[in-house]
Amino acid sequence: EDQVTQSPEALRLQEGESSSLNCSYTVSGLRGLFWYRQDPGKGPEFLFTLYSAGEEKEKERLKATLTKKESFLHITAPKPEDSATYLCAVLRDDKIIFGKGTRLHILP
């Protein structure tokens, strides 16, 4: 069964055009939700951890938020270097389970 579902699968934005990526999860008793960034040909790179509904974390142009059923990764005024695949993951049975990711492409 799907534990983590990310949408959209792919997103193309113009430079400076803000948007949000969605991650919905079905794990009961969430013990942690994580965001990673993956560049082509590279391994995923850790961005954020969120533990409880209402929590927010920020890093440069990225802000992650968490509700009881989903998380959003907001990208404000993105630049071409923000182009990457963004992966959402949850902690389930002491394993980190990843979604399939959103491929983000920022056009200059």
Next chain:
Amino acid sequence: DSGVTQTPKHLITATGQRVTLRCSPRSGDLSVYWYQQSLDQGLQFLIQYYNGEERAKGNILERFSAQQFPDLHSELNLSSLELGDSALYFCASSVVDRVYTGELFFGEGSRLTVL
């Protein structure tokens, strides 16, 4: 650079063959995780070792096996290879055995192509 080293970076082999992928974790990290990434399945957890002991198991096929050695490096053995085993195989490491922070350090992966 995450500090996690994986070899080889690329590997091309034939169906039915056996290969070994190697991972050296970051200095000081005791846990090693193996993930498989394919276009249709995304990043799938295979197995975790902590200080030489198997700690958690995911969707790892019986044809696959792994171990962690006393020097903490790990090897993932894939045997009787099938076309569908073609994928990127990532190794990640962490200091502790239960990563409640979610922070894993990934290597750059080994790309396996089975022809």
